Each structure stands twice: as structure tokens, then as C-alpha cells.
Amino acid sequence: MTTPPKPILQPKNPRFSSGPCTKRPGWSLGALKGALLGRYHRGPETKARLALALARTRELLKLPPGYRTAIVPASDTGAVEMALWSLLGARGVDVLGWEAFTRDWVTDIVEQLKLKDVRALLAPYGELPDLAQVDFDRDVVFAWNGTTSGVCVPNGDWIASDRKGLTICDATSAVFAVDIDWRKLDAATFSWQKVLGGEAQHGILILSPSAIERLESYAPPWPLPKLFRMTLDGRLNEALFEGSTINTPSMLCLEDYLDALAWVESIGGVKGTIARSNANAAVVADWVARTPWVNFLAKAPETRSNTSMCLTIVDPEVLALPPEPRDGFAKRIAALLDEENVAKDIASYRDAPSGLRIWTGATLEKSDLEALLPWLDWAFAVTKQSLAKAA
CATH class of the missing domain: 3.40.640.10 (Type I PLP-dependent aspartate aminotransferase-like (Major domain))
Structure with a gap:
């Protein structure tokens, strides 16, 4: 089983925390x-x-x-x-x-x-x-x-x-x-x-x-x-x-x-921040739509947040794992991307179902979210592979 290659492009800003959230672009x-x-x-x-x-x-x-x-x-x-x-x-x-x-x-x-x-x-x-x-x-x-x-x-x-x-x-x-x-x-x-x-x-x-x-x-x-x-x-x-x-x-x-x-x-007042949040959320939503291993925690599309995007892993092979590796799978992905300095603080909230949580509010740049997505796919593949080797 071959380890998938790492993506080349990294987010310039790896801070995807849902609070405190990343500073505005250009802040110092x-x-x-x-x-x-x-x-x-x-x-x-x-x-x-x-x-x-x-x-x-x-x-x-x-x-x-x-x-x-x-x-x-x-x-x-x-x-x-x-x-x-x-x-x-x-x-x-x-x-x-x-x-x-x-x-x-x-x-x-x-x-x-x-x-x-x-x-x-x-x-x-x-x-x-x-x-x-x-x-x-x-x-x-x-x-x-x-x-x-x-x-x-x-x-x-x-x-x-x-x-x-x-x-x-x-x-x-x-x-x-x-x-x-x-x-x-x-x-x-x-x-x-x-x-x-x-x-x-x-x-x-x-x-x-x-x-x-x-x-x-x-x-x-x-x-x-x-x-x-x-x-x-x-x-x-x-x-x-x-x-x-x-x-x-x-x-x-x-x-x-x-x-x-x-x-x-x-940036145009509230209309500007809404537009940035919506554009950021669309990047993640489009990726979820074409990615078979992940889905939104929010079941109804009209109730999906455009800032705090909570994701759950739906890959059948992962769901078939015993409770401990299954429930910790998303945390392994988050920890791996943290180590790579690609994404900070994207594990789900401590009391929430196991998954990932990616902030897409206005202070984030769309380009950083676009750069993050291939890394999510890479981290999923690597995590799944490591568990298969350990089984």
C-alpha cells in the first residue's frame, strides 16, 4: 500500500479555529x-x-x-x-x-x-x-x-x-x-x-x-x-x-x-463580510459534494452554517471500525494536519460528535481554504492506511 504524496501548496494561514478566530487579512x-x-x-x-x-x-x-x-x-x-x-x-x-x-x-x-x-x-x-x-x-x-x-x-x-x-x-x-x-x-x-x-x-x-x-x-x-x-x-x-x-x-x-x-x-460593510463568508463556505460545500468520505453534520442544506462548518466522516470502511479507532479517526486527521502546520484547531468541539470543524468566516481567505482541501484528502488517506496496517 503506497503512501499518497503530500500536496505541494499549503495554506498561507493555517488558522481555521472556530474561536478565537483568525485575524483579518493583513493584520499586525x-x-x-x-x-x-x-x-x-x-x-x-x-x-x-x-x-x-x-x-x-x-x-x-x-x-x-x-x-x-x-x-x-x-x-x-x-x-x-x-x-x-x-x-x-x-x-x-x-x-x-x-x-x-x-x-x-x-x-x-x-x-x-x-x-x-x-x-x-x-x-x-x-x-x-x-x-x-x-x-x-x-x-x-x-x-x-x-x-x-x-x-x-x-x-x-x-x-x-x-x-x-x-x-x-x-x-x-x-x-x-x-x-x-x-x-x-x-x-x-x-x-x-x-x-x-x-x-x-x-x-x-x-x-x-x-x-x-x-x-x-x-x-x-x-x-x-x-x-x-x-x-x-x-x-x-x-x-x-x-x-x-x-x-x-x-x-x-x-x-x-x-x-x-x-x-x-x-470591504463594503456587512454586505462585504457576508459575501466573503458565503464564498468561503461555498469552497468547502463544493468539496464535500464531490468527496465520498465526508458529509455535513447538518442534515438539511438550508440549516448549514456559513461560518462553522461541522463535518462527519461517512466512509463505510471507517464506520465499520471498532469504536475506539472509529471515534478517534477525525482527531487523527486533525492532529496530522496540525503537525504539518497546515490546519490548526479543526477537530470537532469536545462535546460534539466526532468529526472536523472548519471556520469559514469573513477573516479567512478563500485561497487558504482552497489550499486546505487537498490536504484533508491526503490526511484521510494516510490515516486510513495507518489503521489498516495496524489491523
């Missing part, structure tokens, strides 16, 4: 030279810099009038938790869970907040819950894209415009990658380290007028930690949405975020 540490380091974060200059980031976010995303944005602690997770702990409890809740992080929100709502009137609409990895079952007289919690399964909602058409409840959306791997109808979302969250390739630990929380009304008219029965508080004396804390932050932000990370936003603007 020089992009951070304007950071206001060692400065009080509530001073006039630093506060103005934070306010600028919020203003540019609103402008680039084209948020509707009355929608507010804040920089909050603890990345997207912190932003989601702020929304859950501050907004839920006034109505019954429908929460959608179909992979690791969406199931985390189910756990928080049921086991931590201990809400009584909760419907958990669940689906296994690779599938989406039945969106027709969602009741918009209730509050609804969901992710736009399930990063660990590569399964996303197809659009916002299923969300009622005349809803009585709030929609709370974890949108971290969808913002700047898909066309979002913001009028369908009342609380949306994302972090800088996904589609923008920014640094971690800072989140963005977007609130609609309906969400603000809920904050000002409803007080949860549980204690709210300082990091979650968005009101003062029963009214919205306006300072939080004008550049003040609850705790000390990293001005270095902020400068990196501003650099990412400037890059987005330079």
Missing part, C-alpha cells in the same frame, strides 16, 4: 498602536473611544432606531447571561437547544434560574428543533447559529413580528456573516472573537425598545450580580450604552475591535 500588532493604554477607562478620551466602538457597531449593522448597544464583560457568554438573568421570568419561556451552547442556555434557565414555565424544544446534533412549535406569546431563547454543530436557523422569517414575548438570540457566529432582520430580535449578543477575529473576553449586547421596556417594568425575583445590572432606580442605565462599562475593559482589545470594524467598512 501595528494595528494596535493607537490604544489608550494605562488610561482611566472612565476618562473623557477613553470613554469617547468606547462610545466610538458602539456607534460604529450600530452604523455597520444598521440597527433600527431605538436599538441600544453596550460593551459587557465575559464575551458572548456574559452578554447572554446578562439577558437571561435580567429579562426572563415575566412570561413563560421557549428555549431552543440543539448542540452544546444552546443546551447550556436550557440548563441555565431550568436549573439555575429555576423558571417553572419553560418549554425546552430540543433536537439532536445535526438537526434543528421544529421552529413551527415556537410560541411567540412567550419569551424565546435561541442561537442563530449552533457553532458546535454547524446547524443554524435558515432566516428570521419564522419569528413573529407581532410577538408579545421577547426574542433573546445568541448571535455570536452569525453577526457580520448573515443577513439578520434586527426587528425580529429583542436582545442579541456577540463577541469580538468570532466573525471579526477580534480578541476575547468582551461581549456586545444589543437591546430593542421592547427589551428596554421589560427592563424598566419588571424586576426579577432573584438577586442580580453587579456584572448583570443594566438599570438604576428602575430606569435603564444610560451610561452603559454610551461608553461606560460595568467593569474595566481592555483598551488594547478595544483598539483591535475598532481595527476590525474599520476593515469591515473597507
Whole structure:
């Protein structure tokens, strides 16, 4: 059995991680030279810099009038938790869970907040819950894209415009990658380290007028930690949405975020980042269509993410292997490509089914994905051959 030859062309950038994601093309540490380091974060200059980031976010995303944005602690997770702990409890809740992080929100709502009137609409990895079952007289919690399964909602058409409840959306791997109808979302969250390739630990929380009304008219029965508080004396804390932050932000990370936003603007705004994400995803999708040993984890084409592409190995001979080599097959491929410095961090998420996960967001270059694909075929052949020799 002859070892297949290695491909000649390697990706110039081997970073295909689903988070933190690769930096924008051409990024260097020089992009951070304007950071206001060692400065009080509530001073006039630093506060103005934070306010600028919020203003540019609103402008680039084209948020509707009355929608507010804040920089909050603890990345997207912190932003989601702020929304859950501050907004839920006034109505019954429908929460959608179909992979690791969406199931985390189910756990928080049921086991931590201990809400009584909760419907958990669940689906296994690779599938989406039945969106027709969602009741918009209730509050609804969901992710736009399930990063660990590569399964996303197809659009916002299923969300009622005349809803009585709030929609709370974890949108971290969808913002700047898909066309979002913001009028369908009342609380949306994302972090800088996904589609923008920014640094971690800072989140963005977007609130609609309906969400603000809920904050000002409803007080949860549980204690709210300082990091979650968005009101003062029963009214919205306006300072939080004008550049003040609850705790000390990293001005270095902020400068990196501003650099990412400037890059987005330079390539045509959100339309440009969506186009890049779609083009990148198409490269992988075309390869999957012609490659017999691999398929998408997402079963329905309309629910396949254009950023977090989760793949499963379907080769009959691999599936016939005993559990240990079969379940570790994809990890062997990922480890081999890591050793070759061809692809970093492409193994599936730790709680997800065994497979590969390739980020195709806007900061990646299409040419790097094109260069990666022959290496995937090579690594599959080499891994399969090595197992056959060992048998």
C-alpha cells in the first residue's frame, strides 16, 4: 500500500479555529498602536473611544432606531447571561437547544434560574428543533447559529413580528456573516472573537425598545450580580450604552475591535463580510459534494452554517471500525494536519460528535481554504492506511 504524496501548496494561514478566530487579512500588532493604554477607562478620551466602538457597531449593522448597544464583560457568554438573568421570568419561556451552547442556555434557565414555565424544544446534533412549535406569546431563547454543530436557523422569517414575548438570540457566529432582520430580535449578543477575529473576553449586547421596556417594568425575583445590572432606580442605565462599562475593559482589545470594524467598512460593510463568508463556505460545500468520505453534520442544506462548518466522516470502511479507532479517526486527521502546520484547531468541539470543524468566516481567505482541501484528502488517506496496517 503506497503512501499518497503530500500536496505541494499549503495554506498561507493555517488558522481555521472556530474561536478565537483568525485575524483579518493583513493584520499586525501595528494595528494596535493607537490604544489608550494605562488610561482611566472612565476618562473623557477613553470613554469617547468606547462610545466610538458602539456607534460604529450600530452604523455597520444598521440597527433600527431605538436599538441600544453596550460593551459587557465575559464575551458572548456574559452578554447572554446578562439577558437571561435580567429579562426572563415575566412570561413563560421557549428555549431552543440543539448542540452544546444552546443546551447550556436550557440548563441555565431550568436549573439555575429555576423558571417553572419553560418549554425546552430540543433536537439532536445535526438537526434543528421544529421552529413551527415556537410560541411567540412567550419569551424565546435561541442561537442563530449552533457553532458546535454547524446547524443554524435558515432566516428570521419564522419569528413573529407581532410577538408579545421577547426574542433573546445568541448571535455570536452569525453577526457580520448573515443577513439578520434586527426587528425580529429583542436582545442579541456577540463577541469580538468570532466573525471579526477580534480578541476575547468582551461581549456586545444589543437591546430593542421592547427589551428596554421589560427592563424598566419588571424586576426579577432573584438577586442580580453587579456584572448583570443594566438599570438604576428602575430606569435603564444610560451610561452603559454610551461608553461606560460595568467593569474595566481592555483598551488594547478595544483598539483591535475598532481595527476590525474599520476593515469591515473597507470591504463594503456587512454586505462585504457576508459575501466573503458565503464564498468561503461555498469552497468547502463544493468539496464535500464531490468527496465520498465526508458529509455535513447538518442534515438539511438550508440549516448549514456559513461560518462553522461541522463535518462527519461517512466512509463505510471507517464506520465499520471498532469504536475506539472509529471515534478517534477525525482527531487523527486533525492532529496530522496540525503537525504539518497546515490546519490548526479543526477537530470537532469536545462535546460534539466526532468529526472536523472548519471556520469559514469573513477573516479567512478563500485561497487558504482552497489550499486546505487537498490536504484533508491526503490526511484521510494516510490515516486510513495507518489503521489498516495496524489491523
